[in-house]
Amino acid sequence: MFSRIAKHVAVIGTVLILSYAAYVGIVRVRANSAPKARGAADPPAAPALIKFISPLPNGTWTLPAGDYANTRYSPEDKINTQNVKNLKLIATFSTGITHGHEGQPLVVNNTMYIVTPYPNDLLAIDLKNLTGPIKWKFEPHPDTRAQGRACCDTVNRGASFADGKVVYNALDDTTIAVDGTTGEQVWRAKTGDVSLGETTTGAPLIVKKKVYIGNSGGEFGVRGKLVCLDLKTGKELWRAYSQGPDSDVRIGADFKPFYAKDQGKDLGVTSWEGDKWKRGGGTIWGWLSYDPQTNLIFYGTGNPGVWDPDLRPGDNKWSITIFARDADTGYARWAYQIEPHDNYDYDEIMENILVDMDWNGQPRKLLLHPARNGFMFVLDRETGEVLSAQKFVESTNWASGYDLKTGLPIKNPVFSTHLGKVASGVCPSSTGAKEFVPSAVSPHTGYLYIPAHNTCMNYEGMQANYIPGTPYLGASVKMFQGPGGFHGELVAWDIQNAKPVWTIKDAKFPVYSGVLATAGDVVFYGTLEGWFRAVDAKTGEILWQFKTASGIVGDPMTYTGPDGKQYVAIYSGIGGWMGAIAQPDMSVDDPYAALGATGAMSEIKSYSSPGDNVYIFGF
């Protein structure tokens, strides 16, 4: 009887604590709110703390992240902390496809380009005539059977624009170049095979005259690869796989990994048992960045094929690895495997943000990688040396830290996953302390704004059969909200001091939108309930917010309109791995559904329906 009373008291107490946390976390963060500000260094004064290697040209947005370095920082400052409270809705469109609207529009030549979720239409909007008809729509008609191979909703993360062409990927592994003026196809290239379970959801990156494309399908045992196409013709120039002999991985004499564990010949074969590398995963579905000074492309690879680690002994290289490659030849300059022999589906395809900054008093060329696995990595991008790896979500428990001498995680054996064993309460979950949704950096504050998750899981390894074109998993996963009374937070991370400064907590849902930082010292982001927010970059005070029609899983961007004013645009259409539970064909009474994410998102249907909108805000 006492246990029943205790249970009721615990429930009521939890509800009260959660309600208070929601109140404090969402509504009341203010500049002087002491409990949220830790390590209170005064916001630094000008000059800028960060030197940007590829500053965004004013007014346009021609690459997925805006710039090559993935800073998602705009020099636009006409919207600032004083006037953003007057921001209003200028225009809204429907794309007509109520699936996850990840990614962001492009703006160039007074035209906004939007890639929809499958069937991946390309829309051209005339910014001089926002209330008029669209300029044109290009329909690629991808293979309908690709829809059933998309692990995490039929999403698309955007396009790149160069040389008059809009280039983007369709779900069925087709890359298309469309003339930005006429809407006619210029070329089309096939880079993968849907019958193996291979799809493409990421955005291509264009550098000089080359297009770089990754792939998806780690849940199907698909071999990850980076493909390089010629921008003018679409002809394939080379491809670099994420496993196999060095010739497949494009590793040659210039390859100099920093850590001993990553050095050796043909590790993409020898770190696997038998021929399991042929189902090796390591797909590349996140963001690509580029350093024009060193001519290097940076990206991370995803999980190894088969989720049950006992079915693939070895380090499983080169899954879960950050690569630096020569942009012309594709040959690897260095690689750093973040988690050898992955136990958790911790894809490390997150953004690799390139900034030049002082580190311990010395100017250094940095690579910032807020990892899925809960650690905030700062690397020297010239060598791949790890300078710092601190937890950015408190509940992270699979490892206590990283040994900077070896580059290896200090793992907690209690949370290892195995065949026939249930690992309980592992944090973060497979969806991560952070998903692919990109963070942004501000040179005025020196902060990285990280959209973070507090999700944990139970993970049971199981037997798995490889049947091509079907999932190759071997894991039964159930996710749930982590401890602490919140499920998501926007973290302002002081890069040089490697600690959080302020956070805005979300009681119910992870933060599943990208972030935009601007010179007006306003940071924009969105929530899964559909709130689009403008926040003071220095203090975290919420200065303005607008409730959009559906949950936000896209990335805010900003541009100068034809009238010379600053505008901000965001997609509103819930979906993606965690958001797709809001779709009508998902049942919440199976917490193991959607690869375990349903367990953590059971309330989402009450807070957001599917949507298909583009919102443009301004004055």
Added chain:
Amino acid sequence: MRMSTFLLIASAGLAMAACGCYQSPAAAEGAQPPTFVPVGPVPGAGNAPVVQSNPYATDPTAMEEGRKLFDWYNCSGCHGGHGGGGMGPSLRDQTWIYGSTDADIFASISEGRGKGMPAWGLKVPEQQIWRLVAYIKSMRTPEEPDPPK
């Protein structure tokens, strides 16, 4: 040995024996739907064909075997650990795009469907497909083996 290990081995044995992995290639081991199963409405009154019902409809052993086959053939990877949905739609709810009778569900599994459901009839024998149908129809009923929690 532990129950879960026993079940793993037993299910491996069951599937190995029944999947036709080592039957001669000439044997027709695939399972076409046993009768004509229309998805759309049949024109004219009273012309709907009589379709076969599941020989295992109320057999709890068949439902349990269907549960194991659901993992063995990676159905859980697309349709959710206990059928709640994911890459493919939920099988637990009351929305059936291609019909909810046993024969309709058999046909969807055997023939595949346009958005990516594979045509399992070319690989999975008839008796296993009926067992899968029995498991799917048991979801959200008291008979569901290993219900989600």
